Amino acid sequence: MSDKRFRVAILDDFEKLADTVPAYEKLKTRADVTVLRERLDSPEKIERTLKEMDALLLMRERTYFSDNEYRRLPSLKLISQTGRTTRHLDLPSATRHGIAVAGTPADNGTSTKELTIGLILALMRKIPQVNRRMREENWPPLAGRLLEGKTVGVLGFGRIGQEVARILKAFDTRVLAYARTLTTEKAGQIGAECVPMDTLFKESDVVTIHVPLNVNTRGMIGDKELAMMKPGALLVNTARGAIVSEAAMIKALETGHLGGVGLDVYEIEPLPMDHPLRRFDNAILLSHRGYATVEVLRERYEEAITNILNFMDGKPINLHNPEALKR
Numbered sequence: 001m002s003d004k005r006f007r008v009a010i011l012d013d014f015e016k017l018a019d020t021v022p023a024y025e026k027l028k029t030r031a032d033v034t035v036l037r038e039r040l041d042s043p044e045k046i047e048r049t050l051k052e053m054d055a056l057l058l059m060r061e062r063t064y065f066s067d068n069e070y071r072r073l074p075s076l077k078l079i080s081q082t083g084r085t086t087r088h089l090d091l092p093s094a095t096r097h098g099i100a101v102a103g104t105p106a107d108n109g110t111s112t113k114e115l116t117i118g119l120i121l122a123l124m125r126k127i128p129q130v131n132r133r134m135r136e137e138n139w140p141p142l143a144g145r146l147l148e149g150k151t152v153g154v155l156g157f158g159r160i161g162q163e164v165a166r167i168l169k170a171f172d173t174r175v176l177a178y179a180r181t182l183t184t185e186k187a188g189q190i191g192a193e194c195v196p197m198d199t200l201f202k203e204s205d206v207v208t209i210h211v212p213l214n215v216n217t218r219g220m221i222g223d224k225e226l227a228m229m230k231p232g233a234l235l236v237n238t239a240r241g242a243i244v245s246e247a248a249m250i251k252a253l254e255t256g257h258l259g260g261v262g263l264d265v266y267e268i269e270p271l272p273m274d275h276p277l278r279r280f281d282n283a284i285l286l287s288h289r290g291y292a293t294v295e296v297l298r299e300r301y302e303e304a305i306t307n308i309l310n311f312m313d314g315k316p317i318n319l320h321n322p323e324a325l326k327r
Helices: 022-028 043-050 091-096 110-125 127-133 159-169 184-188 197-203 223-228 246-255 294-312 322-326
Strands: 007-010 032-035 055-058 078-081 100-102 151-155 174-178 206-209 233-237 258-263 283-285
Touching: 022 032, 022 294, 055 294, 078 294, 091 100, 091 322, 100 294, 100 322, 110 127, 110 159, 110 206, 110 233, 110 258, 110 283, 151 159, 151 197, 159 174, 174 197, 197 223, 223 246, 246 258
Parallel strands: 007 032, 007 055, 055 078, 078 100, 151 174, 151 206, 206 233, 233 258, 258 283
Antiparallel strands: none
């Protein structure tokens, strides 16, 4: 494949890290590279900006592509996607258009488990509230709560859920765990108790969510589940926003039944500026930072750019849809 006039666009580099990795310098010597740090929020903007591009590098789920977008990009041959997820892409349509989609290995979940623990501690000790009031008054008398001795429910016991549970045990907490196929033996290896989901909600002081989003988990936490929780209990979600009914969560915050929430994910991202969650002082709101550390982002950009270089060499790897190359 000739790379003489190959054109590449790197989308949604909000953290300004794509051009800091070694592979970026290699790509610049072989292709015209455009780095975009403003969201392309309509098909028209996508067409106007990307219509001559041969390859796109996408960061996770920040921009969505369907047949409507692909039809506007006649030169597009490759989407190099960071991570393994393709839920933001119409993969069958990409294949029909002859657009190959490459991915990178998933990270080990370290960044998300650290953020989860940070959110739990911030909620328990009211860290954001005290920090804000330190700018407004002399010495804010806000009392937090100890994590030690509390019961924490870990909903989902995969790679990240298990690690969160292991760390929580170091705080001398009682850890309850639920997953569809979880066994008493597996939970016990980390010192957690395998319990029914209802028990987890009823007995936990904090519930932290670590299930994947799929047809079985979408909306799995609603009015019924939140009503089971202890008055004043806390909810943390670093998984996916659509797992929790935002309407039910907002109602529980308004009544005071929920003592606070720590959220990194939402049903709609970016979270609209007029979203009601923004008005709650006891809601810690983050901008999908679970994976977004300097170390993880640089690693993913390096891998995704390397996938582009291999494609330009006629040696594509890590493809989700190798059949697209036959189109």
